[in-house]
Amino acid sequence: MSYILNIETATKNCSVSIAKDGETIACNEIADEGYSHAEKLHVFIEEVIASAGITVQDLAAVAVSQGPGSYTGLRIGVSAAKGLCFALDIPLIAVDTLKTLASQANVSSGKIIPMLDARRMEVYSEVFNANLETERSIKAEIIDENSFSEYTETVYFVGDCAEKSKPVLTASNFVFLEEIKYPSAKAMSKISYDKYQKSDTVDVAYFEPYYLKDFMIIPPSKKQ
Template sequence: MAIIIQIETATQVCSAAISENGKTIALKEEKASNIHAGSLTLFIKEVMDTAGLQFADIDAVAVSKGPGSYTGLRIGVSTAKGLCFALDKPLIAIDTLQMMAAGFMIDQPYYSGMVCPMIDARRMEVFTGLYDKDLKEVTPVAAQIIDEHSFAEVLASNNVSFIGDGAEKCKAVLQHEHASFSDVNFNSATNMSKLSYEAFAAAKFVDVAYFEPFYLKDFVLTTPKKR
């Protein structure tokens, strides 16, 4: 038996869930800018209360590790680490893009094509990867600038569903008969439930002290030009 707190903060969605043996039993989330720092711990408390659990009942903490928003990931991982230290519980790190693909397959269980999660990385750049229907990685996670030639080779012989906030802005340039787009939010902690349970059962934990989010790109602080 495994009861796991799950945290997803890689995008503008702030999401917390509780799962039991791979099934979500409580979920609280909201999509808004700059709410993670003030809302995440409140959301965790709310899902604990909804599930009727005490923190002593928790077996592990799972966090969406990225790629994604630098600030959002930092808040999510810091909160997850704090819980693990306080409760003396293991930490599970879930790939954000794989989690999104898992959510799509839950929503579309009979889909047989490929899934391409995309997280907005400003302008026409996205954090993305390609997964088959069994959630196996077809192409590695990368930061890509999207144009009309992107994914042309894959789309020539495969149906591909593009999902996530990055896919929304790329829809106009990825016009192809084999391309489809979903506006469903898959950046939700509920989509971590199966993956986090599998990781728990296999004892795939990360070092609480040394684990860092998968930012993919270095955070660059720029100074505004003087007027």
């Protein structure tokens, strides 16, 4: 019996769950426009542990969202996860934020493309098949009318980019699952447990979040 604490703070959603052998048994989360992660995260950790009827000493590992995403959000989540792992002498598991987001789409075929906002028309994206196998690695890219045109089967988009992407991504095989906006710690449970069983962990001392890039610099236009 393995209890894993899952922490997801890469976006506006501050999300924490407890999983037992890969099944979520307690979760607390809030998507706050004001990014209240610093105030909410440790409270949520205490609450889900109590709700699961366990203590921190029962934890087998801590899993944390590794990014890409908000610089501040990722730092807060990773710092909390490292602190617990150091104190309890348990392993740290890093989970791809975009895979967590993609896993929330319940589809049996086609491609799943999770996208997170990276300012202006830029997004962080990754491409998965319906079995959550990576078909194209993470990129920071500017969305235009030609983006993802190489995919002819149904493409399901998830994430917080629907508002700015839908007017541009208009192909008939593109479907926006707008109800799936942010990654959730609930969706981390199976992923983190699979990693735990394979001893796929990271070095607690040296692990850093995967920021991909902090911001995009756009050079000023030259005067004619």
